[in-house]
Amino acid sequence: EPEVTQTPSHQVTQMGQEVILRCVPISNHLYFYWYRQILGQKVEFLVSFYNNEISEKSEIFDDQFSVERPDGSNFTLKIRSTKLEDSAMYFCARGIPGQGYGYTFGSGTRLTVV
Amino acid sequence: GQSLEQPSEVTAVEGAIVQINCTYQTSGFYGLSWYQQHDGGAPTFLSYNALDGLEETGRFSSFLSRSDSYGYLLLQELQMKDSASYFCAEDRGSTLGRLYFGRGTQLTVWP
Numbered sequence: 001e002p003e004v005t006q007t008p009s010h011q012v013t014q015m016g017q018e019v020i021l022r023c024v025p026i027s028n029h030l031y032f033y034w035y036r037q038i039l040g041q042k043v044e045f046l047v048s049f050y051n052n053e054i055s056e057k058s059e060i061f062d063d064q065f066s067v068e069r070p071d072g073s074n075f076t077l078k079i080r081s082t083k084l085e086d087s088a089m090y091f092c093a094r095g096i097p098g099q100g101y102g103y104t105f106g107s108g109t110r111l112t113v114v
Numbered sequence: 115g116q117s118l119e120q121p122s123e124v125t126a127v128e129g130a131i132v133q134i135n136c137t138y139q140t141s142g143f144y145g146l147s148w149y150q151q152h153d154g155g156a157p158t159f160l161s162y163n164a165l166d167g168l169e170e171t172g173r174f175s176s177f178l179s180r181s182d183s184y185g186y187l188l189l190q191e192l193q194m195k196d197s198a199s200y201f202c203a204e205d206r207g208s209t210l211g212r213l214y215f216g217r218g219t220q221l222t223v224w225p
Contacts, residue, residue, distance in 0.1 A: 102159025
């Protein structure tokens with residue numbers, strides 16, 4: 001049973017549309033993360049979320065992005081107006097910083113912007 | 115900026131041993147972890163080093179030398195299923211767990 005479930009597994013959207021990617025981390029962890037991976041490239045950090053607040057965001061995470069934990073369990077990443085370059089795999093992850101336990105990544109959502 | 119260097123690809127035969135090296139930036143370094151990723155899949159945690167030395171987990175081991183800003187992942191008794199991308203990832207204590215990933219090493223295991 002996956003510890004971090006993401007939906008949808010694949011989403012195709014038109015440029016300029018809003019998308020919401022969902023993550024359900026099965027645990028009581030406080031630290032959650034969103035990463036993305038453009039095809040064939042490295043995994044890139046987007047944002048970290050601690051105790052229901054953004055604790056850090058990268059330069060990629062601009063005003064078009066937002067994260068929420070609307071009901072205390074689901075964890076969402078919203079892209080307000082998608083661009084072609086937003087096409088990527090988006091992974092949510094949970095983990096405990098610096099504890100050596102590693103981060104558990106969800107199965108990912110493949111976002112294709114056309 | 116941040117920079118982790120690892121080879122882009124490595125090939126080996128079944129049963130062999132392979133070592134994937136990673137050099138990292140020293141500023142704020144806290145620990146180095148390794149992830150495996152099969153095509154289309156999620157990164158899967160393999161190992162983590164915060165202190166110098168060798169960590170062994172079954173067929174996989176990871177090594178860290180802080181003085182050399184260097185680590186490696188050692189894969190023994192290679193199997194076909196080990197063909198995947200392997201990423202080293204650095205975390206820095208000041209960044210609440212943000213991971214900086216290398217570009218990945220594509221390992222191909224031949225029969």
